[in-house]
Amino acid sequence: MAKQDLARFLRHRREGLRPADVGLPAGPRRRTLGLRREEVAELAHMSVDYYTRLEQARGPRPSPRVLDALTGVFRLTPAERSHLFRLAGTPPTPLASPVRRARPHVNALLRRIPETAVIVTDATYDVIAWNPLAQALLQDGQGTRPNLARRRFLGRPHEGSSAEEFGRIAVARLRRAADRYPHDAALARLLAELRAHSEEFVQIWDTAPVHAPGHRTKTITHPEAGRLHLNCDLLTVPDDDQEVVFITADSGSPSARALRHLLPAV
Template structure:
């Protein structure tokens, strides 16, 4: 099978997997076509019906990155699927324009299923985009404004009172990766400009080119009610969206573990009133 034929088969399969409601189109009467119509895909991708039909028939020219990005959006491809589409088309993969700043439903559900663990989700630029009730109890009203942890670390009051130096290197390493992946994202560009202008420490760490892989670390938090909490932070990556879920726990049997349970209990009692 040729590359054009593989691309054509991939496009047909993706089109047949969608229904009009998936892309905001009215369903209407019973359809004879499985999935979306070619006309609908072409309209959503801003291309001619004839051109899209030729792609599905393995007769079209090599599609440009703009066309492939448009089809990726219509078919709601994950980053891995988008890369696969570009490779099938024999076209160099271009970086996504911006980080994903929404949370997938299954990740949000995961946060709800661990009530005794504080958990937050951060995007590739360290914006906190989701959290569970215990995280709100641990970090307080700081989460309501969906803070950026990089901005807090270098320009404001950091969330943790210990291991700040280690966390600074972790933050910079992740932001360097984000800058490579999303060079044209305006929100990231503004953030990096703020950090460079406002923090000599940020500039110094950036110059060293730190490299860090997500994993386990321990730190001490200072809570206004519970006092000092010695906690563990473990990171689960969501590769398709370039996001991280941070789980905050304490060693069993420690004062910090008891304090977290009390905070969780208070949060549940308050929510049930």
Template sequence: MAREELARFLRERRAGLRPHDLGLPARVSRTPGLRREEVADVAHMSVDYYTRLEQARGPRPSPRVLDGLVRALRLNQAERSHLFRLAGTPVPPGAQARRRVRPHVVDMLHRMPETAAIVTDAAYGVVAWNPLAERLLGDGLGPDANLARRRFLGGPGVPESSSAEEFGHIAVARLRRAADRYPRDPALAALLRELNGSEEFRQIWETRPVHAPGHRTKTLEHPVGRLRLNCDVLLVPEDDQEVVMITADPGSPSARALAALAKT
């Protein structure tokens, strides 16, 4: 059944493309879509092998073959994941951590005016945030902001937090996972070299900590006062990103302080 579904997906995707989608000259044809030989050429495989895949007769394709099909059929990230699942193959990450944020995720941040929210990539780079997060977390947010770097190497505009020690272990656990998933990511490699200048980072790294995203509370020292905050994480698995939502218990002094910050 899986072979038939994969074959159907390939046929339907090929039929929906035109030669100009692959940068090929236009041609007159009675059959809509690309020819099999055009897909096979761009995917760097034989026409016979590709034909067998479309006819549900081929062997299980390797990740290299599947990524060739991703390239030839112009699949986006979600379609790539779907293709790998149809082939019965675990979806490998890309070569580098994704640092662009999907527009609908950014829109969601701005629909939560009394929730401070940030988006972090696999290496704890802050890739998006809403206005309340900027007012809460200080001037340290910016194009090159990274929570792991600020935690271990310090930085401007970072309010003091009671959960700094716990976050250090959480950050290292996530960075270890990122290093395994993106061994050829130059930006991640540069960050790890930088963090190795911290003895605390090196010590935690050697313990191989394991932490999963979940609900946590922390106390933050802020110019408006001491805030007791809740941190919850929403995963964006297709991009290996996390949306961190920072709130306060309803009716609490911290909630009133957040509401006041949101109006400034």
């Protein structure tokens, strides 16, 4: 039964992809629904016979390398990748790296709420997308998107209990990322940098903190808007191991008025 389930999954994925989805020309008189088996085999760097036997439930149990190759060809999400490994009866191997781009529908969400600062962070706390208000709030006069963990531990001096809380939150998330992506070079460089230059980071790391996403409040001092009391509400994007953070101020408050004044300068 397991082989048949794997075969059905592969056929369904192959038939659901168009040649353009994987950078191939459609060509004239194309009769195959989705991709051809030989196209999948070529993209995954395996023989056509081997891939055909997988789709016909006749092949041997595929190796993790084969499964990762098919993951790439079929553009599987992390959850779909785990499902593929389960169907093959093979424990999932660690992912090579976090997803470091926001999906189009997430980017569209950022544009639809102009009076709320919104950022999207990947599993290593890189800001991978933001809307204009978030850019004005966070960029510190620079155009580049920051890494929030680096900013917290190695950036400008921080203050208040909200900064202490975020330090624990950041370390907890980075510890999870280190477990999930042990071979990611960018994450390894970030952790090495934080360990080398922040004694506070090392101390928090050694306590193995945990946290659950939810509502937070924080106070920041902005060079133009002054002292701001803000609310942070978080949504997760589980398939990509990302978080979307909505930053607002209480309606009618001085902080809300200050946020609105940042918009024209964006």
